[in-house]
Amino acid sequence: MSFLNLWWAAGIAAIVVPVLLILYFLKLRRREQLVSSTLLWKRAVQDLQVNVPFQRLRKNLLLFLQLLILAAAILALARPIIHTELADQARVVILIDRSASMNAREGEETRLDQAKEEAVRLVRSLNRPLGRWWSLLSFGQSKPQTQVMVIAFADRATVVSPFTTNTGQLVDLIRRIEPTDGQTDLSEALELAQAYMASAGPGGTETEAAAAGPEFPAKLILISDGKLPRVGKTVSAGSTLELIRVGRAQDNVGITALRAQRSYERPENVDVLLTVRNFGPRPIETDLSVYLDGTIRSVRTLRLAQAGPVGAEPPRSSDESPALADTQSLGFSLPLDRAAVVEARLSRRDALSVDNSAFAVIPPPRKLRVLVVSDGRYPFFGSVIRALPLEEFPFVTPAEYEKRRSEYSVDGQSAFDVVVFDKYSPDRLPAGNYLFLGAVPNVEGIQIGPASQNHGLVWWDETHPVLRHAALEYVYVAESRTVTLPPRAQVLAEGPDGPVLFRYAVDGRQYLVLTFAVESSTWWSKLSFVIFMYNAIRYLGGSESEIQPDLLRPGATLRIPVPPASAKVKLFRPDGAKVTLVPDSSGLAYYGGTERVGLYRVEGGLPGRDRFAVNLVDESESDIAPPTAPLVLDHRQVRELASSRTATPEVWRWFIGAALLLVLLEWWIYNRRVMI
Amino acid sequence: MATTPLEKRSPDQELLSPEFMTRLERLEILSRKIFVGHMKGERRSKRKGQSVEFADYRNYVVGDDLRFLDWNIYARLERPLLKLYLEEEDLNVTILIDVSKSMDWGDPHKGLYVRRVAAALAYIGLVNYDRVNLYAYSDTLSHEMRGVRGRRLTSQVIQFLESIPYQGRSNLAAVAKRFAVRHVGKGVVVVLSDFLDKGGYADGIRYLLSRDLDLYLVQTLCPEELDPPLAGDLKLRDVEDDDLAEVTISKPLLDRYRSNLQAYCTGLRDYCVRRGITYLFTSTRVGFDVLVMAYLRQRGLLR
Numbered sequence: 007m008s009f010l011n012l013w014w015a016a017g018i019a020a021i022v023v024p025v026l027l028i029l030y031f032l033k034l035r036r037r038e039q040l041v042s043s044t045l046l047w048k049r050a051v052q053d054l055q056v057n058v059p060f061q062r063l064r065k066n067l068l069l070f071l072q073l074l075i076l077a078a079a080i081l082a083l084a085r086p087i088i089h090t091e092l093a094d095q096a097r098v099v100i101l102i103d104r105s106a107s108m109n110a111r112e113g114e115e116t117r118l119d120q121a122k123e124e125a126v127r128l129v130r131s132l133n134r135p136l137g138r139w140w141s142l143l144s145f146g147q148s149k150p151q152t153q154v155m156v157i158a159f160a161d162r163a164t165v166v167s168p169f170t171t172n173t174g175q176l177v178d179l180i181r182r183i184e185p186t187d188g189q190t191d192l193s194e195a196l197e198l199a200q201a202y203m204a205s206a207g208p209g210g211t212e213t214e215a216a217a218a219g220p221e222f223p224a225k226l227i228l229i230s231d232g233k234l235p236r237v238g239k240t241v242s243a244g245s246t247l248e249l250i251r252v253g254r255a256q257d258n259v260g261i262t263a264l265r266a267q268r269s270y271e272r273p274e275n276v277d278v279l280l281t282v283r284n285f286g287p288r289p290i291e292t293d294l295s296v297y298l299d300g301t302i303r304s305v306r307t308l309r310l311a312q313a314g315p316v317g318a319e320p321p322r323s324s325d326e327s328p329a330l331a332d333t334q335s336l337g338f339s340l341p342l343d344r345a346a347v348v349e350a351r352l353s354r355r356d357a358l359s360v361d362n363s364a365f366a367v368i369p370p371p372r373k374l375r376v377l378v379v380s381d382g383r384y385p386f387f388g389s390v391i392r393a394l395p396l397e398e399f400p401f402v403t404p405a406e407y408e409k410r411r412s413e414y415s416v417d418g419q420s421a422f423d424v425v426v427f428d429k430y431s432p433d434r435l436p437a438g439n440y441l442f443l444g445a446v447p448n449v450e451g452i453q454i455g456p457a458s459q460n461h462g463l464v465w466w467d468e469t470h471p472v473l474r475h476a477a478l479e480y481v482y483v484a485e486s487r488t489v490t491l492p493p494r495a496q497v498l499a500e501g502p503d504g505p506v507l508f509r510y511a512v513d514g515r516q517y518l519v520l521t522f523a524v525e526s527s528t529w530w531s532k533l534s535f536v537i538f539m540y541n542a543i544r545y546l547g548g549s550e551s552e553i554q555p556d557l558l559r560p561g562a563t564l565r566i567p568v569p570p571a572s573a574k575v576k577l578f579r580p581d582g583a584k585v586t587l588v589p590d591s592s593g594l595a596y597y598g599g600t601e602r603v604g605l606y607r608v609e610g611g612l613p614g615r616d617r618f619a620v621n622l623v624d625e626s627e628s629d630i631a632p633p634t635a636p637l638v639l640d641h642r643q644v645r646e647l648a649s650s651r652t653a654t655p656e657v658w659r660w661f662i663g664a665a666l667l668l669v670l671l672e673w674w675i676y677n678r679r680v681m682i
Numbered sequence: 683m684a685t686t687p688l689e690k691r692s693p694d695q696e697l698l699s700p701e702f703m704t705r706l707e708r709l710e711i712l713s714r715k716i717f718v719g720h721m722k723g724e725r726r727s728k729r730k731g732q733s734v735e736f737a738d739y740r741n742y743v744v745g746d747d748l749r750f751l752d753w754n755i756y757a758r759l760e761r762p763l764l765k766l767y768l769e770e771e772d773l774n775v776t777i778l779i780d781v782s783k784s785m786d787w788g789d790p791h792k793g794l795y796v797r798r799v800a801a802a803l804a805y806i807g808l809v810n811y812d813r814v815n816l817y818a819y820s821d822t823l824s825h826e827m828r829g830v831r832g833r834r835l836t837s838q839v840i841q842f843l844e845s846i847p848y849q850g851r852s853n854l855a856a857v858a859k860r861f862a863v864r865h866v867g868k869g870v871v872v873v874l875s876d877f878l879d880k881g882g883y884a885d886g887i888r889y890l891l892s893r894d895l896d897l898y899l900v901q902t903l904c905p906e907e908l909d910p911p912l913a914g915d916l917k918l919r920d921v922e923d924d925d926l927a928e929v930t931i932s933k934p935l936l937d938r939y940r941s942n943l944q945a946y947c948t949g950l951r952d953y954c955v956r957r958g959i960t961y962l963f964t965s966t967r968v969g970f971d972v973l974v975m976a977y978l979r980q981r982g983l984l985r
Contacts, residue, residue: 036917036928042787042907043878044920044927046946050938051929677932 008087010656015084022076030069071672075665082661087131095225097153097169098132099199100125103230104183105160105190106560106603106627110231110255110358117253118185121229124250128227129154129176131655155202155224156180159195160188160601161561168202186601187360187560187622192234199226203245227647232633233626249637249644253630257286259310259352260361260628262333264621266348266368276368278338280350284310285629289330292354296338299346304338313631345370347605347617361628365605365619373397374547375421377414379407380428384525387428390539404430419514419570423547429523437514437570437593439546444523449512451492452519458503459485466499466507472518472541473498473507476534483529486522494592511592514570518542558620560603566595567612575611580604580620697794697801697840702971706802709975709984710810711775713870713896735768772831774869775807775814776895778861779843782820782852783921784878788904790966796874796902797843798970803872804843806984808833813869816842819857820850823864851922854879854886862889870983872898876907877950880923884953897959898983900973901950903943904966910939 009015041047102125108118132152153169154176167179203224223245231253263281268274284290289311296304311330340348351363376399378391391399407414411432414421420438429444440447446454463478478499488503491510499507510517529535558564568575568589575595577585580602587595600606600620608616622628637644698706742751742762752765777800785793800816807814811831816839818825827842852875871890877883877899890897910931912918918927929935947963954961960981964973978984 036915038917038919039912040921041910041918042784042792042876042904042921043880044918044925045878045880046907046939046942047918047927047929050935050942051927053942054935054938677934 009081010085010087012084015080018083019076019080022080023073026072026076027069030072068672068676071668071675075668075672078661078665078668082658082665086657086661088655088657095152097155097203097224098128099155099157099203099224099226100128100180101192101195101199101226101228101230102156102158102166102180102183103160103190103228103234104158104186104188105233106187106360106622106624107190107231107233107358107630108253109185109187109360110253110258110630112253112255112357116185117231117255118183120252121250122180122183124229124252125156125180126177128250129156129173129180133171133173155199157195157199158183159190159192159198160186161191161194161559162188163191163195163198165198165202184601187603187620187627188601189559189561189624189627190230190234192228196226199224200245228644231630232637233629234637247644249646251632251646253632255357256631257288258356258358258361258628258630259284259286259290259292259354260358260625261350261352261364261621261623262361262625262628263335263623264350264364264366266366268342268368274341274343276340276342276346276348278340278348278350278366279335280337280364281333281335282308282310282352283313283333283625283628285313285332285631286356287631288312290354292352294336295351295353296340297349297351298340298342300349303340306336308334308336310334313629342368343370345617347619358628358630360603361622361624363603364621364623366621367605367617367619369615374423374543375399376543376547377402377407377420377422377425378428379404379425379430381430384530386530387524390536391426393536394540394543396543404432408432417571424543426543435515439516440518441542441546442517442519444520444526446487446489446519446521447517449510449515449517451512452495452510453490455488455490455504457485458483458488458501461486461502463506464500464502467497470496470498472509472545473538474541476537476541477532478529478534481527481529481532481534483522483527485526489519489521511594513591514593516546516592518546558600558618559624560601560620560622561598562600562620564597564600564606564618566597566608566618567615568593568595569610569612572610576609578607578609580606697798697843698805702802703805703836705971705975706806707809709806709979711773711803711807711812711870712982712985713773714982715868715894715896736765737768738766739763740766773807773810773812774867775803775812776865776869776871777803777814777816778857778871778873778875779816779818779846780820780852780873780875781818781824781846781848782850783848784852784876786848787921788906788966790904792876792902792904792966793848795966795970796900797846799874799900799902799973800872801840801843802970802974803978803983804830804839805833805836808836808839813867814839815865817861818846819852819854819861820848821853821856822850823857823860824849852876852879853881854883855881855889856886858886858889862893865893868893868895870898871895872900872983874900874902876903877901878903878907880925883950887953887957887959891957891959897954898962898981899950899954899959900962900964901947902964902966908940908943908965910936 102118102121104118104121108116108121110117112120132154151171153171154167155169156166156176156179158164158166166183167176170176226245226247227250228247229250229252232249232251260283261280262283263279265280266276266278268276278296280294282292282294289309291307291309294306294308295302309330311332313332346368348366348368349363354362356362373396375397376391376394378388378399378401380387380401381403382388382401388401402410407430414425415436418436420436422438424439424441426441426443427445431442431445431447433448435447446452460482462482466473466478468474483501483506486501486506489505489508491497491505491508494512495505495508495510497505497508499505506521508519510519524530524535564577566575566577566587566589570593572589574586574588577587577597579585579599581604585597585599587597589595597606600618603620603622606618606620608618610616636646739752739755740763742764746764750764750766752763755761755763779796779800781793785796787793804814804816808830814830816827816830817823825842825846827839830839854875854877873890879886887897887899912931915930916928918929919925920927951961951963960983962977962981964977968977974984
């Protein structure tokens with residue numbers, strides 16, 4: 007036990023105790039009262055004095071008790087604290103959850119605010135400044151200070167502060183933790199914490215590094231709402247993880263899925279599909295509005311039942327009323343002949359507002375312009391191109407292409423969305439997107455080797471958009487060119503002697519290269535070739551946003567295509583902040599700071615691909631009801647700490663309670679006392 | 683603590699109301715002993731004398747009045763026997779009233795209460811042609827009114843009772859000694875006091891007993907004495923002798939006071955019972971008419 011205010015209390019004691027003693031030796035002034043006879047009074051007094059032993063002691067006993075009361079009160083003023091086992095830890099890591107569910111409002115503040123306050127309270131209670139006098143008392147063995155590290159995590163973990171003992175700085179840094187709309191992923195935070203625990207961390211000295219070895223493991227304190235869906239990690243041996251749970255709100259309705267895309271058959275229509283789910287304990291009714299570029303286009307009223315247990319069937323209803331489920335899926339079809347942002351919004355206010363709206367970016371209905379450079383000897387190739395939904399697709403021979411080269415480029419950029427070269431490779435190319443079939447572009451870094459004959463395909467990347475739904479199992483190649491690729495090239499398919507299909511982006515030019523001629527393989531006769539052509543044209547033509555997942559999750563990296571001419575673009579975040587991005591050599595700018603949900607707008611980007619919607623659409627984050635089951639980490643239950651617990655609790659209440667008990671005792675004794 | 687001058691008493695403080703007096707007329711004072719009276723009265727006397735009630739026979743001796751010879755006996759037995767009749771005489775009723783300063787106390791007032799009881803007893807005595815003697819005492823017999831007889835003196839008795847001031851401290855022993863010397867005649871003696879006497883009550887009662895009187899003690903205490911409404915650190919001052927007692931009122935002390943008071947009263951009662959004295963305790967809260975009409979009749983003083 008230590009005291010925070012010892013000097014102050016000592017000063018008060020120095021004043022109060024002598025005053026009490028002086029008062030005690032002053033004679034009691036009695037009120038005079040007439041009575042008819044003192045006969046019986048004197049007798050009663052004498053009787054009592056004779057009957058009670060230790061009569062002399064009693065006066066002193068009262069003084070003694072009063073001194074005890076004073077001592078207890080003054081010790082309470084000295085703010086006594088006790089050191090718990092937590093305060094004796096050499097290292098404490100505080101993990102603060104700042105995922106989307108922590109944005110749920112609990113009254114006036116959010117869960118994250120509560121978590122931050124818990125962390126601040128904890129940090130303040132560690133390394134309390136004690137009086138110098140006290141450290142003299144402990145015979146020079148000053149208690150080793152507790153090193154505190156703070157990590158904030160959502161889907162990614164960030165070190166808020168490395169190990170330090172500077173409480174003020176820690177409090178300041180904790181207060182500055184910003185909320186995110188990310189998912190919860192504890193494992194990265196644990197990895198980060200253990201990385202720091204293994205080393206001394208920046209700022210640690212050699213001796214601290216030695217002390218932080220396995221024999222001095224840290225205590226990890228997780229402050230979260232307990233919604234931790236992905237816990238596969240464990241803490242290292244010797245370290246312990248404890249949970250401080252915050253948050254009690256349950257009421258939330260969220261959009262858990264949103265998909266908006268142009269229908270392929272009628273590109274001027276947009277299909278919006280969404281799923282709304284009630285996570286709250288009561289049935290609700292809410293309006294769902296769909297906005298196009300901020301203009302309301304459709305409203306529907308939803309009635310959702312209260313959240314059932316996970317995986318439970320919706321309750322069977324009686325015949326009259328249709329059964330209410332806690333989940334409802336809706337579809338809207340809206341005419342839209344331009345690029346727009348679709349926003350779905352729930353009108354009801356609930357604890358978590360992040361999932362009450364969802365955005366989707368709809369590109370303009372656009373058909374591609376494709377230039378095909380081919381000698382035209384193989385009519386099936388032309389028929390494949392013709393079958394694609396394209397704006398225009400002029401066929402030219404290589405000779406015509408060379409002759410009219412200047413017409414095909416505008417300001418150093420290709421006038422067509424995609425240029426297909428069939429068994430032909432020009433010397434120079436303007437910036438643009440190119441599909442090479444049976445030819446290799448003349449680009450620095452790509453070396454053409456000897457021919458490879460009569461082989462099948464060994465491996466291909468089925469997940470790449472270009473090869474999606476394209477089965478290459480029975481493709482045999484009569485002759486292909488072996489190539490050596492620069493490291494940044496992306497291989498999409500490989501034959502026995504190396505890559506046969508690859509993607510390479512450099513200097514604002516994007517190449518998709520097939521190293522064998524289609525007619526020298528069996529591929530031309532297969533359906534997968536048509537699919538490949540369709541995918542490749544769409545991919546190169548920039549409409550891959552329809553192939554890409556529509557919905558970006560918070561924390562996802564934005565890949566922003568930049569016009570080849572511009573050196574930088576400006577990105578406007580949903581909160582209004584402006585970020586300037588510089589594209590890399592492949593003409594893409596990357597942005598990873600998408601912690602918040604909303605619409606990210608690019609100024610100076612490619613038209614139709616300059617807006618990005620980041621949505622929560624995550625059931626586990628929207629389900630903000632505190633879990634009833636204890637948190638289990640690596641098959642072990644995580645101990646929960648009481649939320650108000652601190653490392654060095656103040657115990658002045660005990661002293662005040664003792665003082666009150668003593669007052670009662672003193673009053674009792676006083677009442678039994680008789681003095682003449 | 684009523685210190686109202688006696689003259690200014692309101693009608694409800696008058697000693698006897700006419701209604702109560704009519705009720706009192708039906709009563710008479712009894713004595714368990716038969717005493718020799720002074721004058722012809724309405725009470726049986728020890729003396730044989732002239733009345734209608736037969737008492738005894740005795741042998742004729744020379745000089746006896748021949749009128750009282752029973753001639754019927756003489757005819758039968760041929761012996762002269764004298765027929766004796768009971769004599770009826772008056773009764774000495776003596777009332778001793780404590781008027782020390784401690785009686786000027788309490789609500790209801792002890793002194794007034796005691797005077798009322800005295801007035802009632804005196805009135806009963808006067809109505810029945812008894813000799814009524816009134817003494818007021820504190821440390822001495824300060825006021826007295828002796829030998830009053832006949833109901834026409836009622837107003838004088840009440841005037842006397844109203845005129846006695848409170849003074850001095852009570853000293854029953856000295857007063858009883860003096861009373862025993864001065865008081866002639868026997869009869870009923872009623873002492874009205876609080877018996878809170880620093881000198882003790884035993885000596886005084888012994889002096890009274892020595893005269894073979896029919897003794898009644900009525901101890902009157904006020905509610906303030908039975909259940910003191912006191913609190914805090916006090917310096918208690920005795921109204922009689924300015925004696926001081928410093929007390930800190932507490933529950934144990936109050937309990938001790940009450941048990942002491944109880945023991946004091948019980949001691950007085952036991953002392954009286956052992957000596958054939960009728961003891962009666964009353965609080966001034968008990969109406970004095972109740973005391974007179976019920977309690978004193980139960981104790982045999984009144985009929």
